[in-house]
Amino acid sequence: MYLALYRKWRPKVFSDVVSQEHITQTLQNQVRLGKTAHAYLFTGSRGTGKTTCSKILAKAVNCLHPVDGNPCLECEICKGIENGSILDVTEMDAASNNGVDDIRDLRDEASYTPSSCRYRVYIIDEVHMLSTSAFNALLKIMEEPPPHVLFILATTEIHKVPQTIVSRCQQYDFRRIRPADIASRLLEVSENEDFTLTEDAARLIARLADGGMRDALSLLDQCVAFSDHVDPDVVASTAGIAGSEQIFALADAILKMDAGEALRLVSELYENAKGIDRLCSEMISHFRDVLLCRSVSDPTGLVICLPDELERLQKQAASVSLDRVMEILGGFQKCLDNLGRSVNKKVEMEMTVIRLCTGENNAAVRPAAGEPSPDMAVLTARIAELERMLTAGLQNMQQMPVRPRVSVPRPVQAAEPDVPAGKQEPLTQWGDLLQELAVREPALYVLLQDSTAMRSGNVVSIESPNAMLKKLLLADNIGAKLADIVEEKLGSRHRLRVVKQEQKETTEVPPALDDILQKAAARDVEVRVRE
Numbered sequence: 001m002y003l004a005l006y007r008k009w010r011p012k013v014f015s016d017v018v019s020q021e022h023i024t025q026t027l028q029n030q031v032r033l034g035k036t037a038h039a040y041l042f043t044g045s046r047g048t049g050k051t052t053c054s055k056i057l058a059k060a061v062n063c064l065h066p067v068d069g070n071p072c073l074e075c076e077i078c079k080g081i082e083n084g085s086i087l088d089v090t091e092m093d094a095a096s097n098n099g100v101d102d103i104r105d106l107r108d109e110a111s112y113t114p115s116s117c118r119y120r121v122y123i124i125d126e127v128h129m130l131s132t133s134a135f136n137a138l139l140k141i142m143e144e145p146p147p148h149v150l151f152i153l154a155t156t157e158i159h160k161v162p163q164t165i166v167s168r169c170q171q172y173d174f175r176r177i178r179p180a181d182i183a184s185r186l187l188e189v190s191e192n193e194d195f196t197l198t199e200d201a202a203r204l205i206a207r208l209a210d211g212g213m214r215d216a217l218s219l220l221d222q223c224v225a226f227s228d229h230v231d232p233d234v235v236a237s238t239a240g241i242a243g244s245e246q247i248f249a250l251a252d253a254i255l256k257m258d259a260g261e262a263l264r265l266v267s268e269l270y271e272n273a274k275g276i277d278r279l280c281s282e283m284i285s286h287f288r289d290v291l292l293c294r295s296v297s298d299p300t301g302l303v304i305c306l307p308d309e310l311e312r313l314q315k316q317a318a319s320v321s322l323d324r325v326m327e328i329l330g331g332f333q334k335c336l337d338n339l340g341r342s343v344n345k346k347v348e349m350e351m352t353v354i355r356l357c358t359g360e361n362n363a364a365v366r367p368a369a370g371e372p373s374p375d376m377a378v379l380t381a382r383i384a385e386l387e388r389m390l391t392a393g394l395q396n397m398q399q400m401p402v403r404p405r406v407s408v409p410r411p412v413q414a415a416e417p418d419v420p421a422g423k424q425e426p427l428t429q430w431g432d433l434l435q436e437l438a439v440r441e442p443a444l445y446v447l448l449q450d451s452t453a454m455r456s457g458n459v460v461s462i463e464s465p466n467a468m469l470k471k472l473l474l475a476d477n478i479g480a481k482l483a484d485i486v487e488e489k490l491g492s493r494h495r496l497r498v499v500k501q502e503q504k505e506t507t508e509v510p511p512a513l514d515d516i517l518q519k520a521a522a523r524d525v526e527v528r529v530r531e
């Protein structure tokens, strides 16, 4: 029978557990000195060694010949616990035994002295799943534990464990496993198994596993099923991850604020069966790496990537400001948080990408409450830059004829060849179309929600307060999609034009400058608030 790698490679002694030295050292010392507690609480994310350490501790406290606080694995107790023939050690999964009766049974049994061991050990995994009455029953035993009983509770969700229980335990927080530790463990495994694993591939898996050793080993297992020579390509196709090419391209598009290209890449990745959650996580790790490259002079060792990627990362880092990287990271982090409750993950991702490409969520300028305020120097530099642009813009403007305000919507591009010749009629079907969009294409709907439309001949003029709409519709997959939907609705193909809604100004202002003015005004307010 095939044993999954993560099972086969479960550490048997404390010294094999990686990245949790602060915990294993303490437990080992306690066993060595005979000073173990009656209740332990192991917390931390999945696959970091909680169950593993529970099993080792259960053996160590009962082992007949412990070696420096580790179980010997040779004596009849160690062997009996391992093969399950000794019933003094009980593992219970609270996810499936969460009722008060389960805990009452446990309590009755716990009062008896162990049959062959020194301690009766109860390992309760996922302890946060216990019902309230079960917690209360457990609390009763923990308040006056028989001297021969040892509880080891484990959970990924410590906040769901009542404080009354927590306070009776020695608590140990398992941290995410360092990527370098995961990579070297994977290489160690591969040396003892009949497949090869390249160093690059090990690092890639480590990066994808995000601190969880179980996930890393499971992914390696899947790779091996695919090929007995595991290199980064095998990992990439097994994990369904984008080649780093596409991730770099998406990052580039965002850095260049090219919404069209960025959305195209998201769609392409999505169609290649790339999970949106994973894509989002990868963008976070990518920009985290950019951030590291931006912040430290020698990121080798900190950045987990393939050797040739480091140079490209550093190039991207050199091209971007620190606060812009923070803004992008914040955007994807928020997206990842939202994905869990989002009905349409792709739309959530698209909206994030659009925001990041239009600078609409300027996180660096408008920090949420509680977050540190941005560096004043950064703001000052931005304002100086805006002032420079404004002056340049105003000089240009003075050379332009100033026209009085007109009442019809004004095309953004005055010289477009297909200016509607005939009279503009309000497009009555527009409201229905928007409602349909809300269901079919929520991302488009968000862009268009405050818009109205006029029609003249085969031209539909969309009027919207959204300054970015025109730019976004020029991105072919968005514009074309909308054109298709309009065609469906009106029965024939129409040209789409975007016209900007009139503001209160009485003079024409070039659109680019208009945008700058709006942003400058917004920033101005921010700065005043901050003073």
Ligand SMILES: Nc1ncnc2c1ncn2[C@@H]1O[C@H](COP(=O)(O)OP(=O)(O)O)[C@@H](O)[C@H]1O
Binding pocket: 005, 006, 007, 009, 010, 011, 016, 017, 018, 019, 020, 045, 046, 047, 048, 049, 050, 051, 052, 053, 154, 177, 185, 213, 214, 215, 217
């Ligand atoms: N710190 C670690 N060092 C080495 N391997 C580990 C570590 N943590 C987890 N593993 C591997 O992952 C598998 C699952 O770990 P486990 O202890 O069950 O995680 P959990 O924290 O979710 O209880 C183990 O069998 C082992 O192969």
Ligand SMILES: [Mg+2]
Binding pocket: 050, 051, 052, 125, 154
């Ligand atoms: Mg576990």
Ligand SMILES: [Zn+2]
Binding pocket: 062, 063, 064, 065, 066, 071, 072, 073, 074, 075, 076, 077, 078, 079
């Ligand atoms: Zn032993």
